[in-house]
Amino acid sequence: KNEVEQSPQNLTAQEGEFITINCSYSVGISALHWLQQHPGGGIVSLFMLSSGKKKHGRLIATINIQEKHSSLHITASHPRDSAVYICAVRPAAGNKLTFGGGTRVLVKP
């Protein structure tokens, strides 16, 4: 069983809809990252969380340390949000990141 599970694996939304992507992990962590990967493109860091909530534009990331769960929300989704969103955790002990399998998001105009 992967230490980091993302759901859903795939998501299709209409432009303007609110999107939620979930990430659950099984170990104690010092940080959780949300990353974005456009088709054929590189990987860009969106957020780094160790507690609470962060917002950047239409993106909101939350984390619940007790429940070992994080969510990434996209408000007023746009076709340019179509990408793979990846959750990664850094364990409390050690430097190695563990990645989720990613959520492929398609936003239709």
Added chain:
Amino acid sequence: NAGVTQTPKFQVLKTGQSMTLQCAQDMNHEYMSWYRQDPGMGLRLIHYSVGAGITDQGEVPNGYNVSRSTTEDFPLRLLSAAPSQTSVYFCASSYSGQKNEKLFFGSGTQLSVL
């Protein structure tokens, strides 16, 4: 400030050939790492380094070598390429030991081994 520079972008090898994927960062990051990304799987750690002269194995190290002679450079070597090493490779860097760190990725190398 170039960030993380990864070369080449594409490479085709024959089984048994060797090659080196280059990775350089200009942010004075201590932590550098190599990942491979395969269809349907998450990024998997190959090797990582927490500073010059220090490297360690990740989740899938077999068939790959690394070295870290300088803070800036972290090359990944395939000594004898195998078809199973066909993948997309990413180099990444970040500050080490700090809680509030951001990850920086290279643009990726698409490697095909025939």
